[in-house]
Amino acid sequence: MTDFRCGLIVGLVIALGPASGWAMDTDARLADPAQQEIYVRLTHEVRCLVCQNQTIADSNAPLAADLRREIRQMLEEGHSETDVTTFLLDRYGDFVLYKPRFKASTAALWLAPGLLLLMGGLGLGRIIQRRRGLPVPADDDEGPPAAAPGEPR
Amino acid sequence: MLRSEAGATFWRFLLPVTFFAALLAVFGLGLNNDPTLVPSPLVGKAAPEFSLPRLDDSTQTLSRKDLLGKTSLVNVWGTWCSGCRQEHETLLALASDSGIPIFGINWKDDPQLAREWLTTLGNPYAAVGVDEDGRTAINWGVYGAPETFLIGPDGTVLYKHIAPMTLEVWKKEFLPRIATAGTGP
Numbered sequence: 001m002t003d004f005r006c007g008l009i010v011g012l013v014i015a016l017g018p019a020s021g022w023a024m025d026t027d028a029r030l031a032d033p034a035q036q037e038i039y040v041r042l043t044h045e046v047r048c049l050v051c052q053n054q055t056i057a058d059s060n061a062p063l064a065a066d067l068r069r070e071i072r073q074m075l076e077e078g079h080s081e082t083d084v085t086t087f088l089l090d091r092y093g094d095f096v097l098y099k100p101r102f103k104a105s106t107a108a109l110w111l112a113p114g115l116l117l118l119m120g121g122l123g124l125g126r127i128i129q130r131r132r133g134l135p136v137p138a139d140d141d142e143g144p145p146a147a148a149p150g151e152p153r
Numbered sequence: 154m155l156r157s158e159a160g161a162t163f164w165r166f167l168l169p170v171t172f173f174a175a176l177l178a179v180f181g182l183g184l185n186n187d188p189t190l191v192p193s194p195l196v197g198k199a200a201p202e203f204s205l206p207r208l209d210d211s212t213q214t215l216s217r218k219d220l221l222g223k224t225s226l227v228n229v230w231g232t233w234c235s236g237c238r239q240e241h242e243t244l245l246a247l248a249s250d251s252g253i254p255i256f257g258i259n260w261k262d263d264p265q266l267a268r269e270w271l272t273t274l275g276n277p278y279a280a281v282g283v284d285e286d287g288r289t290a291i292n293w294g295v296y297g298a299p300e301t302f303l304i305g306p307d308g309t310v311l312y313k314h315i316a317p318m319t320l321e322v323w324k325k326e327f328l329p330r331i332a333t334a335g336t337g338p
Contacts, residue, residue, distance in 0.1 A: 049191060049296035049297070050296055050297050052188060052189065062261055062287065063287070063290075063296055063297075066261075066286070066287040066288070066290075066291060067291065070288070070291055089194070090194060091194070091195070091291060091292060091293070091294035092191065092193075092194070092294050092296065093191060093192060093193065093194040093294075095191045096191075
């Protein structure tokens with residue numbers, strides 16, 4: 001029974017832990033709720049460059065703490081979200097944002113998924129068009145199809 | 154008939170293979186990229202303004218105007234940084250042989266430990282500014298020590314090296330740029 005309870009607790013911690021968010025940011029909330037919202041959003045969009053693949057909200061690296069402090073201070077001084085983003089981009093470049101701006105050097109990044117989807121869609125369209133009107137094979141599992149695929153029609 | 158058969162062969166075989174080869178080429182290039190090296194947007198721009206208390210005498214400051222007039226290096230270091238220990242011999246050699254002054258930014262460190270480090274290991278720096286809260290480092294876009302900036306006589310950032318300085322890097326990346334920029338009037 002005790003074993004079972006232990007197991008249950010461990011299981012719950014593993015299952016629910018990440019969902020509750022392991023943010024390293026334990027700083028006090030900003031006084032203005034609107035600013036707090038921007039702060040949370042920004043810290044989740046800014047890459048921690050020492051510990052790549054973490055946001056500065058998730059990281060306990062000293063640099064992440066410094067950047068959080070800097071962002072907090074700028075917001076408290078009345079700077080806008082764009083001001084903060086520009087501040088970071090000027091110093092660290094596009095890589096610092098998880099959502100890079102759209103410009104010539106990031107165009108491939110933004111456009112590739114759409115283009116690939118389009119190409120896939122066109123390919124699929126072709127296949128469907130080619131197979132339209134083919135007789136359905138009598139037996140789904142065995143036997144050659146009524147018309148060999150790829151045969152020009 | 155023949156024509157369309159050739160067309161079908163192309164679409165069925167050549168196109169996917171070409172596509173796959175292109176993908177491999179992209180991935181191959183990606184493998185040779187080091188993701189920990191983030192290019193600095195500061196290169197080619199004016200070095201950021203800063204003013205830091207000096208490590209040897211906190212009543213004095215090290216600031217941007219101290220860099221002007223001749224080509225110099227700005228080296229970001231800390232006693233907690235193992236790469237800085239690794240490059241220290243190289244910095245000492247450059248300080249005595251290159252004729253280029255090295256300015257240090259002591260990043261998020263204990264000034265007492267930093268002074269002891271320089272006493273024990275030797276001091277390659279023309280002057281060291283103490284950046285205890287890391288604010289100057291952020292303005293310089295620093296994300297991992299050691300980082301070494303090459304600053305032109307007019308205060309422009311000419312190059313940034315991330316990782317310990319070595320003589321190979323010095324010869325390959327720094328010397329040609331110094332030759333272009335000149336060492337100062």
